[in-house]
Amino acid sequence: KAWSLENFDIGRALGKGKFGSVYLARERQTKFILALKVLFKKQLEKAGVEHQLRREVEIQSHLRHPNILRLYGYFHDAARVYLILEFAPKGELYGELQRCGTFDDQRSATYIMELADALNYCHSKNVIHRDIKPENLLLGANGELKIADFGWSVHTPSSRRSTLCGTLDYLPPEMIEGKTHDEKVDLWSLGVLCYEFLVGRPPFETKTHEETYRKISRVEFTYPAHVSEGSRDLINRLLKHNPMHRLPIQQVLVHPWVVENS
Template sequence: MAIATETQPQQHKDSSEVSGSAAEQRRWTLNDFDIGKPLGRGKFGHVYLAREKTSNHIVALKVLFKSQLQQSQVVHQLRREVEIQSHLRHPHILRLYGYFYDQKRVYLILEYAPKGELYKELQKCKYFSERRAATYVASLARALIYCHGKHVIHRDIKPENLLIGSQGELKIADFGWSVHTFNRRRTMCGTLDYLPPEMVGECRT
């Protein structure tokens, strides 16, 4: 994926999922979507509820600003995120249907998880029942086993990056730190609050 300043929007399109026409070859643009309410905000942009006009399929549209990506030197991470997540197919992994971009922004077309972050759900409930917590842990474990079978390491599992679908099912999201590798990695990355003790120990030695 090129993150450049082309005037013509580009895209990668899984048309069988969003538009309903596997033969359709036209490129996505912002005009293909009705934009709804904001769903969240991140370091490099915002996420909006959106509807693909042709199919009426509801998605989450993640809008990232190129200038901020380039300034933070994370363009390569975005390329890797798109490449990895767009090829993952698992009921407990959030789908990335495709992307497109224009002169100023990059747009990721994501599966919509209507019940939001696990983190916010936990804040609201204070604690989960043993049965509910066990269901989430089992779902997460199955998704991670699938990822590792594909030689993908997420590297930033935390409640904020776990979303809840319409049926209450867990979905891993945000593959910004993920890598495709056959080897063990020692990169210091992820979120400081969730670093495992063994990684903290290695950093201090």
């Protein structure tokens, strides 16, 4: 179907990003509620990311998984590109983590299971590096997790890790060291995320870029006393310098801590 702006009633803004904004919207005929991401072509061109966007939209529109935000379609006019997205009523996981401080084992394991399931699905479709940090994760009506980013080009930069130092927090050694990388980068990010859920901050967070860089390349981090044995075991198996040594995604799904707590 060929969509245009005429098909939608536009509501409140849900978020603002580098290239445009996301609005709550309703499809006029069906009254279906969704999110409309509006990107300005000028800004996309200036940043040289139109190709990236096109490729990512192509990928995203073919993914169908309960823990991946749906992209229903897209259209454009002279000045803008519009992405028709699933609306996630419970908002950003990041806000939730800030509000709670930390998540307990049950909640953390449930999120990790949902994420691992979604990543396993992505990997089976040869889609890698869904950039999984809390800012890119949304919550559906039932509190289920949704991977919401597709491509750095259209990320809504959250108020949070805007500094370069911030963007390092989730990167595995092979990426900060400029080596080639494959789907095993997602396993590293999963470990970082699991740690952050339980502790309230990422494992390699420091004041400076250099310091974080050093900690990541040495895999240098410690646990606060309250972190359970089972979760430490999972995190330790994911945060391995050598990508080949990281616990495979299928093994994450059957890890005792995940199974017992989710």
